[in-house]
Amino acid sequence: MKIVMILGSPHKKGSSNMLAEQFRKGAEEKGHTVEILDAAHMNMHPCFGCGHCGMDGECIHKDDNTVIRDAVLSADMAVFVTPIYYFGMSAQLKMVIDRFYSYNGKLSAKGLKTALITAAWDSNADVMPYTAEHYRKLCRYMNFEDCGMILGTGCGTPSMTANSEHMKEAYELGKSI
Numbered sequence: 001m002k003i004v005m006i007l008g009s010p011h012k013k014g015s016s017n018m019l020a021e022q023f024r025k026g027a028e029e030k031g032h033t034v035e036i037l038d039a040a041h042m043n044m045h046p047c048f049g050c051g052h053c054g055m056d057g058e059c060i061h062k063d064d065n066t067v068i069r070d071a072v073l074s075a076d077m078a079v080f081v082t083p084i085y086y087f088g089m090s091a092q093l094k095m096v097i098d099r100f101y102s103y104n105g106k107l108s109a110k111g112l113k114t115a116l117i118t119a120a121w122d123s124n125a126d127v128m129p130y131t132a133e134h135y136r137k138l139c140r141y142m143n144f145e146d147c148g149m150i151l152g153t154g155c156g157t158p159s160m161t162a163n164s165e166h167m168k169e170a171y172e173l174g175k176s177i
């Protein structure tokens with residue numbers, strides 16, 4: 001299976017990418033091919049909502065969305081990776097998702113498998129439900145098949161994350177695919 005991981009953190013060696021790396025390790029050990037798209041460091045622009053694409057066509061922006069689109073449309077699974085920013089996903093990842101608009105029809109017809117990996121500083125129960133529910137809603141709307149979520153509470157720094165149980169959890173999720 002081809003798995004595309006879309007990274008939404010500005011920190012290349014940060015917490016969400018550490019969890020993503022564990023997932024990658026598990027998935028590759030299982031024999032899957034993993035492609036990493038570091039969306040936070042790609043040339044991406046926010047959707048203008050101009051309607052030029054008609055939800056299934058060329059976007060007015062000439063940027064790396066075509067790279068992401070081609071990778072996602074040719075993948076069997078996408079993994080969304082993000083730090084938690086004000087109880088939601090990062091703008092870097094949201095930008096990728098909003099740009100799905102230009103290939104919404106093709107993408108929702110695929111029945112893509114997906115997973116979510118997040119990292120937040122706080123460890124209380126109020127940190128993750130908003131992002132988790134947003135992701136669940138996205139899965140229902142886009143006809144994605146959810147394969148699991150790593151809700152990385154208490155992952156505020158790389159050392160906190162290295163010592164957290166979410167590292168093993170992310171590895172096991174990759175292995176379970």
Ligand SMILES: Cc1cc2nc3c(=O)[nH]c(=O)nc-3n(C[C@H](O)[C@H](O)[C@H](O)COP(=O)(O)O)c2cc1C
Pocket residue numbers: 009010011013014015016017082083084085086087088119120121122123127155156157
């Ligand atoms: C703009 C911003 C907003 C944040 N909002 C939250 C938040 O709502 N809850 C939380 O627990 N941590 C919050 N954090 C902390 C990050 O989620 C946390 O440090 C995370 O480990 C960063 O992941 P990264 O290293 O993958 O970028 C925020 C950090 C920033 C920069």
